[in-house]
Amino acid sequence: MRAVESFVAGTWVAGSGGQPVHDAVTGEMIASVSSDGVDLGAAHAFARDIAGPALRGLTFHDRAAILRALGKALLTDTDELYVLSHSTGATRSDAAIDVDGGAGALLAYSGIGRRELPNHTVWVDGDVEKLSRDGSFLGQHIITPRHGVALQINAFNFPTWGMLEKFAPAFLAGVPSIVKPATPTAYVTEVVVRTIIDSGLLPEGSLQFVAGSVAGLIDLLDEQDTLSFTGSAATARVLRGHAAVLDRGVRFSAEADSLNAAVLAPAAGPDTDEFGLFVDEIVNEMTAKAGQKCTAVRRVIVPTRHAGAVEEALVERLRTVTVGDPSAPDTEMGALVGLGQRDDVRDAVDRVGGVRVFDTCEFVGVDPERGAFMAPTLLRATDAASSLAHVVEPFGPVATLMTYDTLDEAVDLVAKGRGSLVASVYGPDLGETAAMTIGIAPHHGRVHTIDASSAAASTGHGSPLPQLVHGGPGRAGGGEELGGLRSVLHYMQRTAVQGSPDLLTAVTGTWVDGAVRRDKGHPFTLYFDELEVGDCLDTGPRVITLDDIEHFAHFTGDLFYAHMDEEAARASPIFEGRVAHGYLVLSMAAGLFVWPDPGPVLANYGVDNLRFATPTYPGTEIRVIFTCKEKSLRAGAGYGEVRWDTKVVDQDGNVLASYDVLTMVAEKEPA
Numbered sequence: 001m002r003a004v005e006s007f008v009a010g011t012w013v014a015g016s017g018g019q020p021v022h023d024a025v026t027g028e029m030i031a032s033v034s035s036d037g038v039d040l041g042a043a044h045a046f047a048r049d050i051a052g053p054a055l056r057g058l059t060f061h062d063r064a065a066i067l068r069a070l071g072k073a074l075l076t077d078t079d080e081l082y083v084l085s086h087s088t089g090a091t092r093s094d095a096a097i098d099v100d101g102g103a104g105a106l107l108a109y110s111g112i113g114r115r116e117l118p119n120h121t122v123w124v125d126g127d128v129e130k131l132s133r134d135g136s137f138l139g140q141h142i143i144t145p146r147h148g149v150a151l152q153i154n155a156f157n158f159p160t161w162g163m164l165e166k167f168a169p170a171f172l173a174g175v176p177s178i179v180k181p182a183t184p185t186a187y188v189t190e191v192v193v194r195t196i197i198d199s200g201l202l203p204e205g206s207l208q209f210v211a212g213s214v215a216g217l218i219d220l221l222d223e224q225d226t227l228s229f230t231g232s233a234a235t236a237r238v239l240r241g242h243a244a245v246l247d248r249g250v251r252f253s254a255e256a257d258s259l260n261a262a263v264l265a266p267a268a269g270p271d272t273d274e275f276g277l278f279v280d281e282i283v284n285e286m287t288a289k290a291g292q293k294c295t296a297v298r299r300v301i302v303p304t305r306h307a308g309a310v311e312e313a314l315v316e317r318l319r320t321v322t323v324g325d326p327s328a329p330d331t332e333m334g335a336l337v338g339l340g341q342r343d344d345v346r347d348a349v350d351r352v353g354g355v356r357v358f359d360t361c362e363f364v365g366v367d368p369e370r371g372a373f374m375a376p377t378l379l380r381a382t383d384a385a386s387s388l389a390h391v392v393e394p395f396g397p398v399a400t401l402m403t404y405d406t407l408d409e410a411v412d413l414v415a416k417g418r419g420s421l422v423a424s425v426y427g428p429d430l431g432e433t434a435a436m437t438i439g440i441a442p443h444h445g446r447v448h449t450i451d452a453s454s455a456a457a458s459t460g461h462g463s464p465l466p467q468l469v470h471g472g473p474g475r476a477g478g479g480e481e482l483g484g485l486r487s488v489l490h491y492m493q494r495t496a497v498q499g500s501p502d503l504l505t506a507v508t509g510t511w512v513d514g515a516v517r518r519d520k521g522h523p524f525t526l527y528f529d530e531l532e533v534g535d536c537l538d539t540g541p542r543v544i545t546l547d548d549i550e551h552f553a554h555f556t557g558d559l560f561y562a563h564m565d566e567e568a569a570r571a572s573p574i575f576e577g578r579v580a581h582g583y584l585v586l587s588m589a590a591g592l593f594v595w596p597d598p599g600p601v602l603a604n605y606g607v608d609n610l611r612f613a614t615p616t617y618p619g620t621e622i623r624v625i626f627t628c629k630e631k632s633l634r635a636g637a638g639y640g641e642v643r644w645d646t647k648v649v650d651q652d653g654n655v656l657a658s659y660d661v662l663t664m665v666a667e668k669e670p671a
């Protein structure tokens with residue numbers, strides 16, 4: 001037996017004494033877990049004083065690059081973790097969900113950071129707000145990392161993914177994490193943390209790890225810190241009422257238990273593809289991780305007229321499930337995490353009540369007295385509306401069948417879970433499934449609606465995805481995790497900054513209308529490292545003639561009446577006569593601002609935010625006001641992306657078109 005060590009202030013240290021942890025399969029004592037004597041104050045100080053400033057010194061893209069390297073490093077050798085995971089009761093495919101899924105979350109957040117955040121330390125939120133007539137006083141929301149720590153308390157069922165899906169957004173935000181795994185599987189998390197620390201990829205202190213109680217640490221948290229929790233509703237309640245949250249303003253988020261439903265729509269009779277897909281998904285949800293998934297289907301809600309067929313099909317499938325040694329390749333369902341957990345689940349099954357439709361099986365290659373094995377258990381509610389399946393969570397391979405007669409009744413049954421992480425709807429009739437989806441959406445963080453056309457590509461009822469929100473209202477904890485940038489925001493502060501255009505430009509690194517502009521010669525002759533935000537070009541004029549419009553129309557084939565037919569154009573409520581094509585204006589603008597010779601500008605890869613503000617009539621003299629708005633270096637590529645604020649104006653200064661031109665500009669001296 002070994003003591004699981006904590007990693008605090010750069011050092012691995014074991015607590016004294018310790019709570020014993022048993023192998024889920026053999027019952028053997030394999031580890032002890034304690035944080036007694038571990039200096040939790042040092043962990044808090046180390047994160048705040050050493051790691052926080054270092055992380056905040058990196059741009060979002062720097063952090064994204066580290067997450068990518070880390071995700072790849074974790075995926076290079078997963079075998080040790082798979083083997084270790086067997087002791088938690090996990091089969092190889094259960095372990096893959098945990099380990100590969102965790103590394104996948106790092107890679108996904110790397111991509112999100114690279115694509116959706118700036119290569120900067122400040123995240124600009126929304127548009128500039130004009131607060132004065134002359135434009136000299138503006139407002140801009142910005143988002144910056146909080147100067148605290150992210151304390152993350154996780155449940156036992158996903159010792160790797162549970163940690164990494166919280167760590168990734170916190171790291172991307174620029175906030176150091178202290179992770180606390182659940183005691184029964186802390187020995188797996190310890191190995192993952194050792195791999196991460198040994199990789200040397202992380203700035204010091206950005207990930208610390210406490211095995212055992214973190215009570216003393218919660219006492220130190222304040223308004224710059226966040227506390228993210230995954231686990232039971234009972235523990236969530238305790239933490240939500242902690243003085244740190246109530247009195248000291250710690251931002252708190254909970255992912256708690258959830259009585260997730262799957263609904264078979266009325267049109268999904270036994271002869272439909274959706275019926276078979278539904279049955280397969282229920283069996284998968286009951287048996288994957290031995291039902292110890294927060295997203296697992298607990299309530300199976302089916303039309304009364306199909307209930308007999310569903311029950312028969314489920315029993316037939318459950319009979320074929322091989323339950324036993326999780327390390328054996330044929331095993332489909334392993335053990336629960338421990339004997340105590342099995343006792344809790346058995347007790348919950350008794351409390352749910354109803355009819356036991358299926359609850360026995362053979363346990364292959366194991367001693368079910370020593371290991372925490374349990375048969376998949378299917379219950380049938382005798383009265384759907386009053387079933388305790390809407391109240392009690394058996395956190396194991398257990399689901400309850402219940403019936404409905406109308407779609408409204410089905411929505412009401414689903415809602416009796418009082419807020420869930422996810423629900424599935426299966427059916428071939430879009431009228432039914434769309435109505436169900438909308439009806440149950442307010443009660444869920446995610447709704448997974450499947451018909452035969454989407455089933456093969458479906459990511460599954462039980463899989464939270466980095467791009468999509470994981471969390472749910474009410475009983476599910478009220479928190480939101482994942483969901484792309486939504487979870488990064490959880491660790492950051494949104495601030496409305498008011499000031500001059502120059503102040504906003506200095507704070508955000510993005511040129512704001514009204515801020516200083518500099519003419520250093522044609523900006524297309526400047527390399528990425530020479531260019532500064534605010535560098536500009538004001539072009540000479542060009543008159544757009546009717547001949548130009550005719551020529552453009554026939555050349556492109558765009559003969560829209562507003563360009564070609566004076567009378568029809570006049571008759572429209574928008575125009576006073578024939579107008580130039582918006583794309584002609586853009587093309588002529590490009591002719592005015594482009595530098596023709598080969599040089600630092602490599603390509604124009606698009607435009608953003610294009611608006612044609614004023615119709616351009618023949619005879620209008622146009623010119624372009626062109627300003628370097630934002631720079632983002634693409635590390636290691638030899639070039640960066642440059643965004644140019646572009647305004648096409650007429651002889652009186654009226655804006656005809658405004659947009660951002662997007663270019664790639666070479667570095668003079670690539671880093």
Ligand code: NAP
Pocket residue numbers: 153154155156157180181182183184212213214215230231232233234235236238239255256257258293294393395421476477
């Ligand atoms: P749990 O008993 O609530 O424990 C969860 C975590 O909280 C563990 O790390 C535990 O540490 C810690 N903890 C317990 N009491 C604490 C306290 N007073 N102060 C601070 N930390 C405390 O839940 P579990 O048995 O591990 O997990 C099963 C439950 O989690 C199920 O109800 C399941 O539905 C839920 N869950 C929800 C999600 C989700 O995303 N919504 C995901 C997975 C699981 P120790 O282990 O050291 O006590």
